[in-house]
Amino acid sequence: MKILLAYRANEEYCDAQQQVIPNGLYYIAALLLDNGFDVKLKNYSYWSNAKIRDDLREVNPDILGLTCYTFNAVSNFEVCSMAKEISRSVLTVLGGPHPGNVIDAIFEEIPSVDVITLGEGEMTFLDLVNAVKEKRDLESVMGIILRKGDSTLKTLPRKPNLDLDSLTIPAKYFQYLRLITTRGCPGDCIFCSTPAIWGRRIRKRSPEHILEELKLLKEQYGQTFFVFSDDTFTAHRRRTIRICQLIVEEKLDITWDCRSRVNFIDEEQLQWMRKAGCISIAYGLESGSPEVLKNLSKMITLEQIQKAADITRKAGMQLTFFLIVGSPGESDKTIEETIEVLRMTRPHDILVSIMSLTPDTHLCRKVGVPPKAWFTKMAKPYFYTEEHTLEEMEGYRDRIHAEFAQMHTAYTFEELVQLIRDEPDSAALPWNNVGLIYLSKGMVRDALGAFLRSVKLNHGYPHAWNNLGIASLQAGNRERALACFRKAARQHPEDIDIRMNLGRLHASLGNAEEARNSFEEILAIDYQHATAKAELRALNGGHASDALSLTAG
Structure with missing residues (x-):
């Protein structure tokens, strides 16, 4: 039995990070390889349709699995359709954050999709592959929705994996830059789908398991720079410190960066992070306006922002802020408040986005986006335009960039x-x-x-x-x-x-x-x-x- 796991970005709009194979596919591929299956992992992001068709004919998979986000959903639907044109018998499976939010619409609009996995994909996909191999009814596989003639069937739910150390470390088979050490986020921001996908309870890999992954990537590939892509890498301070202590004790000589929240950081963590090779930390601020922060349910204060910036600069790291313009309640006044926070905190870099919508977020449900909106290939994100036009929000973004360019934020x-x-x-x-x-x-x-x-x-x-x-x-x-x-x-x-x-x-x-x-x-x-x-x-x-x-x- 041949299994093809593939990923394709949206060629209409994407940045370099959106062209990278997601960690979830690496985890699924590694687990299947550990269980003796014939697996190929392909990144179709920069391939033409003709080249993809040729590859599908050559691989001739029995099962095709694709990771699907909102920004690349239609590109993945196209790969499913191409696979079915070549072989009607191929079982097409969609996973990732997007499909589980628009299930009925996908099965109605995209006849080439056979199965959608819900939640975490590793054990579900392994169970699915074993069911096909053993010729079991797919109804026995927990955590999926499958097409049954003109209707669909939802199987019993699969519980989240509480032992993340039990998963195969993908570095055993693949090289990659980004590591995921937790699942879940304690926040409940109205624009983010992470809590809906992973839950608000954080499940953690052990420091020893993470160290093993770092050592594998360094020893097998010579790689010494990494990105911890967790939403809140420092959520558990003792664990963060222990990870850093192990890196120091093993004398790994690596560098890395991470993301966090301003209310989950302290000086002791930063001191150990610096010793362990952390060179940059990015905080999700979104805004410097108390009103906007409240509207977004960020659950952070200006005092926490200032303190996090001060102690990060004191530790000597590069300080980055993620910002969003066009949030509910945004105005000229709130933009000026954000600019003033930048003046006070002196970040070295900022990444400014315009508020956009994805399914299964509080903000998207409030707006009521029609389902068909997610079945048109995006040339740009689906922006939140209830309060401002896109041109106005672009003006806000450009204003922040222009003001930031005049600030002297580098270390003297x-x-x-x-x-x-x-x-x-x-x-x-x-x-x-x-x-x-x-x-x-x-x-x-x-x-x-x-x-x-x-x-x-x-x-x-x-x-x-x-x-x-x-x-x-x-x-x-x-x-x-x-x-x-x-x-x-x-x-x-x-x-x-x-x-x-x-x-x-x-x-x-x-x-x-x-x-x-x-x-x-x-x-x-x-x-x-x-x-x-x-x-x-x-x-x-x-x-x-x-x-x-x-x-x-």
């Missing part, structure tokens, strides 16, 4: 020196930032010294290796620059700037094939990357530039 040289003095043994990040200041002033020799100190303190810091490569190149040492870029690219498999630097240096050295590989690897991460396409065209035309334009960070 004096702040960085103090951070190094306070914690000299875990100062890889401040030394890297000192090097960037030297580099910006043309002080190449001093920059080299700072970057060398950074990588000596943490050998697994790809951004510092990348910057050391740039400084080495400016000092005239191309061989060392090439070695640094190669090391950085191996440590961070999805950093486009690093691969661009590597490709451009190869091109300038006349290493056309190596340069081509680097640019093609960028397109595998982001198939819409215009600069990588231009570099490939230049290479193929024999016009590689001698002038190097490199990106530090």
Whole structure:
């Protein structure tokens, strides 16, 4: 029996992160491989329909499983239809956050869908595959809805898995950047579907299980940069500290970033996170207006925002805020309040989104989105326009960006020196930032010294290796620059700037094939990357530039 697990982004609108295979598919594939099944995992995100059809014919799966989000739902429906055109006998299965929210409409509108899984997919999909293998009735599989002639049948519900350590670690078979260490979120924000999917109770993997995953990824692939993609990585402070202690005790020499909430962080956690290689933390603020925060049910205060920002900067980490404009109650006044919070807290980066809707959220139910809206391929998100037009919300977003661009939020040289003095043994990040200041002033020799100190303190810091490569190149040492870029690219498999630097240096050295590989690897991460396409065209035309334009960070 052949099983194909696939993912396809929405080519009409998506960013690089939306083109990445979701962790859930890795978990399902690893579990099936552990149980001896013939499984192929494919990312169709940058494939044409013709290429997908050819691949479906070649693989000829008995079961096709697809992960479906709201933004890429129609793209996955198309893959189901293509599979059924090629083989009517293939069993098509949809999982992920979106299908369970519009079940009746999917079965009515998309005749090529046979089964929808509800909730967590690992054990449900394994049970489904075993049922097909054993020729059992699919009604025996808990946690699914299946097509039965002109009607549907919902089987008994499957309880959430309380022992996440029992799942196969996907790194046994696959390389990936993002790790999920918990399921569930304690929040109840009106725009978020996480509580509806995973529940508000947080289920946790053990620190030892997470350490095993990190070690597998480092030992098998040389990867040393990771992203903890949990909604609230620091929700359980003792667990967070223990994870960091294990990383330090094992001398992993890795770097990573994470997400959290401003009401689930404290100085002790941040101190251990810095020692363990955390270089950046992103907080979901959404707004700096108390009125909007209340309307969103964020359950955070301006005092908590200020404190989280202060202690994060004190720990020397990069501070990022997620913001949303166009929320219920948004106005010129609330936007100005958000801008004032940015002035007071000095984040290093902000990511500003426009309020959009997805099924099974409080806000979406309040608006009453017609079901057919989810069956048109999206050229953009389904925005919340009950109170403002899209143009007005874009104006709010642009206003925040313009104001933020005028703020001086980077660490000053004096702040960085103090951070190094306070914690000299875990100062890889401040030394890297000192090097960037030297580099910006043309002080190449001093920059080299700072970057060398950074990588000596943490050998697994790809951004510092990348910057050391740039400084080495400016000092005239191309061989060392090439070695640094190669090391950085191996440590961070999805950093486009690093691969661009590597490709451009190869091109300038006349290493056309190596340069081509680097640019093609960028397109595998982001198939819409215009600069990588231009570099490939230049290479193929024999016009590689001698002038190097490199990106530090």
